[in-house]
Amino acid sequence: MPKIVDHDARRREIVRATWRLVARKGIRATTMREIAREAGFANGALSPYFANKDAIVMAAFTHVFETADGRIEVSTRDRRGLDALRRAIFEVLPLDEERRLEARIVVPFWEEALTDGAKRDLHATTGSAWRSRFATHLREAVVDGDLDATLDVNAAADVLFVFAMGTQTQVVLEPERYSAERLEALVDAFVDRLRTER
Amino acid sequence: MPKIVDHDARRREIVRATWRLVARKGIRATTMREIAREAGFANGALSPYFANKDAIVMAAFTHVFETADGRIEVSTRDRRGLDALRRAIFEVLPLDEERRLEARIVVPFWEEALTDGAKRDLHATTGSAWRSRFATHLREAVVDGDLDATLDVNAAADVLFVFAMGTQTQVVLEPERYSAERLEALVDAFVDRLRTER
Numbered sequence: 001m002p003k004i005v006d007h008d009a010r011r012r013e014i015v016r017a018t019w020r021l022v023a024r025k026g027i028r029a030t031t032m033r034e035i036a037r038e039a040g041f042a043n044g045a046l047s048p049y050f051a052n053k054d055a056i057v058m059a060a061f062t063h064v065f066e067t068a069d070g071r072i073e074v075s076t077r078d079r080r081g082l083d084a085l086r087r088a089i090f091e092v093l094p095l096d097e098e099r100r101l102e103a104r105i106v107v108p109f110w111e112e113a114l115t116d117g118a119k120r121d122l123h124a125t126t127g128s129a130w131r132s133r134f135a136t137h138l139r140e141a142v143v144d145g146d147l148d149a150t151l152d153v154n155a156a157a158d159v160l161f162v163f164a165m166g167t168q169t170q171v172v173l174e175p176e177r178y179s180a181e182r183l184e185a186l187v188d189a190f191v192d193r194l195r196t197e198r
Numbered sequence: 199m200p201k202i203v204d205h206d207a208r209r210r211e212i213v214r215a216t217w218r219l220v221a222r223k224g225i226r227a228t229t230m231r232e233i234a235r236e237a238g239f240a241n242g243a244l245s246p247y248f249a250n251k252d253a254i255v256m257a258a259f260t261h262v263f264e265t266a267d268g269r270i271e272v273s274t275r276d277r278r279g280l281d282a283l284r285r286a287i288f289e290v291l292p293l294d295e296e297r298r299l300e301a302r303i304v305v306p307f308w309e310e311a312l313t314d315g316a317k318r319d320l321h322a323t324t325g326s327a328w329r330s331r332f333a334t335h336l337r338e339a340v341v342d343g344d345l346d347a348t349l350d351v352n353a354a355a356d357v358l359f360v361f362a363m364g365t366q367t368q369v370v371l372e373p374e375r376y377s378a379e380r381l382e383a384l385v386d387a388f389v390d391r392l393r394t395e396r
Contacts, residue, residue: 026313104312110367111309114302115224123371155387162376162384163357166364169308173321178360186360189353193391 011049011059014039018060023101027057027108058118061109064102065126068092072133081144082191085137089187092130092164094171095180103168131161138194147194156194163190209247209257212237216258221299225255225306256316259307262300263324266290270331279342280389283335287385290328290362292369293378301366329359336392345392354392361388 017039021030032053036043050056071091076084094103113119134157141147163186170178215237219228230251234241248254269289274282292301311317332355339345361384368376 107312108309110371111306113371114305120371127368127372152387155384158380159361159384159388162364162368163361164364165367166360166362169363169367170325170360173308173311173318174325182356186353186357189350190357 014049015059015063018056023104081141082146088133093167093183100171103172106168131157134160151194212247213257213261216254221302279339280344286331291365291381298369301370304366329355332358
């Protein structure tokens with residue numbers, strides 16, 4: 001069914017163009033006209049794919065979250081426990097240029113989510129998936145004897161998740177302080193305190 | 199100098215009115231006209247006090263941060279170590295209705311700070327003050343023998359600060375999950391892992 005594949009491919013092109021523009025200029029300054037130009041479409045040619053700018057922006061956010069999920073999937077494959085935990089967390093922390101750009105999209109997304117239930121739902125769904133992934137790997141580490149058996153796994157997963165959300169803001173507001181090295185060191189220091197033996 | 203006192207008092211009234219409106223409606227939807235009405239001023243009568251809406255909004259943010267600082271000051275007076283640390287952190291976490299409203303202002307503030315150096319500077323100054331306060335109390339707790347002497351105090355203070363920033367977003371996006379009880383429990387679980395004896 002080549003027509004359907006083409007439709008999806010064109011939606012992805014539009015989403016990627018939107019993502020680039022929003023990271024550069026912010027949501028409000030990005031217009032439908034500019035998205036069309038950036039994606040290589042004629043003005044007005046986006047309407048078969050997206051009803052309006054909000055639908056495109058929502059698809060762009062979904063794309064960012066799904067991309068992060070995909071990275072976690074690849075990076076933790078055939079791994080478990082503390083090794084998988086570190087890899088999963090590092091995939092959602094803004095450690096490289098691309099993920100620092102993502103943070104510039106996530107912060108305006110949150111601002112819109114204050115008054116938009118669909119965006120809040122998307123955030124909550126992502127949050128829930130990441131927290132339970134962190135908890136799974138923490139639980140594996142307890143089973144493996146790497147973490148203290150009395151550890152409150154859900155609380156530790158929640159602290160890591162809220163910390164990861166905090167880093168999105170901090171890397172764009174205090175980029176010098178929150179380098180990749182600093183963020184990795186903070187996670188390692190945290191995880192280290194959860195171990196059985198010190 | 200009663201005239202100066204009056205000037206400051208009127209600026210504070212305007213700031214408080216702005217704060218209420220922004221928490222309710224967001225920054226963009228709040229107009230100078232509405233701020234004037236909410237503060238009990240005639241339309242156009244704000245200009246002797248603030249040049250424009252951005253100056254008022256900036257003053258409102260400064261007010262939120264100074265209010266938090268004031269709460270920490272009161273709540274940690276004559277206290278030290280872990281007791282002071284918990285109290286300081288709890289004052290910047292969105293644990294009650296007023297501070298949950300503050301979070302609704304802080305998130306849009308961050309969004310504006312992405313493209314506004316003065317707002318980034320204000321955030322960085324506040325962050326620096328809070329991190330160093332957390333570090334001071336952690337250091338006291340090490341001296342008092344309540345925390346592990348090998349603890350990296352600055353890393354622990356930084357994790358707590360980034361976590362506190364993350365809670366601002368989470369309480370407005372997932373309010374049911376991040377209740378006051380849950381947030382306090384997460385901080386206590388974190389601090390507990392820093393202790394010398396478990």
